[in-house]
Amino acid sequence: MEHPILFISIILEKLGLPVPHGPVGHTFLEQLCAPYMTYTWFVMAFLYFVSKLTLGSLEMVPGKGQNFWELVIGGMDDFFVSNMGRDLTDKFFPMIATFALYIVIANLIGLIPGFMSPTSSLNTTLALTLIVWLSHHFIGIREHGLRYYKHFMGPIWWLVPLLLPIEIISNFARLISLSIRLFGNIMAKETLLAILFMLAGAFFAPLPIMILGVLVSVVQAMVFVLLTVVYFSQAQEHAH
Amino acid sequence: MSDVKSEFIHLLANYGHIGFTFVGSILVGMGGGILLDQKVFDGRTAPWFTFIGLAFGIAAGYKTLLEIIWRNNKTEKKSDNED
Numbered sequence A: 001m002e003h004p005i006l007f008i009s010i011i012l013e014k015l016g017l018p019v020p021h022g023p024v025g026h027t028f029l030e031q032l033c034a035p036y037m038t039y040t041w042f043v044m045a046f047l048y049f050v051s052k053l054t055l056g057s058l059e060m061v062p063g064k065g066q067n068f069w070e071l072v073i074g075g076m077d078d079f080f081v082s083n084m085g086r087d088l089t090d091k092f093f094p095m096i097a098t099f100a101l102y103i104v105i106a107n108l109i110g111l112i113p114g115f116m117s118p119t120s121s122l123n124t125t126l127a128l129t130l131i132v133w134l135s136h137h138f139i140g141i142r143e144h145g146l147r148y149y150k151h152f153m154g155p156i157w158w159l160v161p162l163l164l165p166i167e168i169i170s171n172f173a174r175l176i177s178l179s180i181r182l183f184g185n186i187m188a189k190e191t192l193l194a195i196l197f198m199l200a201g202a203f204f205a206p207l208p209i210m211i212l213g214v215l216v217s218v219v220q221a222m223v224f225v226l227l228t229v230v231y232f233s234q235a236q237e238h239a240h
Numbered sequence B: 001m002s003d004v005k006s007e008f009i010h011l012l013a014n015y016g017h018i019g020f021t022f023v024g025s026i027l028v029g030m031g032g033g034i035l036l037d038q039k040v041f042d043g044r045t046a047p048w049f050t051f052i053g054l055a056f057g058i059a060a061g062y063k064t065l066l067e068i069i070w071r072n073n074k075t076e077k078k079s080d081n082e083d
Helices: A009-012 A026-034 A035-054 A064-109 A120-151 A157-203 A205-237 B003-016 B018-040 B046-083
Strands: none
Touching: A009 A035, A009 A205, A009 B046, A035 A064, A035 A120, A064 A205, A120 A157, A120 A205, A157 B018, A157 B046, A205 B003, B003 B018, B003 B046, B018 B046
């Protein structure tokens, strides 16, 4: 389900670029012009230019813009340190903080008519989840070396044949649960808004859902980030 | 961030993904079983690996459930001791 009007897609169509009308395109250019891709570029450009404009030059006495960013970055830094320690935070802060900002903005722009959330496509959330999943194994292997396999062996040796498949399955289930939750919540919000807008848009029916949508967007982004942090710290700590 | 808000997010992150992880585990287990049955053994062993995978998937679902509960009990005990 798409929003009725997506202004970037309309602009691209006027420019003569092929915009796919189904969920995915067939040629490479068509895939690049798919709405979730163009709005991903839009969110990236938004984040880049807003931070560039508000943080033109860093000063000792922060102005308005710098104050805001210091609050955001400082809050996230405290949050990560309290959950996974100083070392990991220093190494992975850029990645997780970028994910947090990107997901928040991507969730929230879906509330504005004419925009859609890139996170309401499974491709986007699965890509984010794959990066998180691979990097938590990377952390584990770098921290423990080959002894990382002990994370999947369980506490007692004679339970290994039973626990090894269970551990592997529950590890792969992280991929599904992390990606489907973000995708499902945001797609539900988008679909509900579109349906209510079509049914009773003139009577402001979507307004209460929009208020809930703000809450869902922020909370889902925070939950994604918190689970990322939890997985990272679990991969780093010693096995059982 | 205030304590109440961060606790709210912790609870949401911990308990909010129980359902998805449970379903995800079962899907992964059963999907792996079907894959083994149909692709690796060309349907000669069907339906056995599907059932074994399903059983392991359900077990993995319960395991993640127990892990979430145990982890929270541990952190609660720790914070109780600190108080």
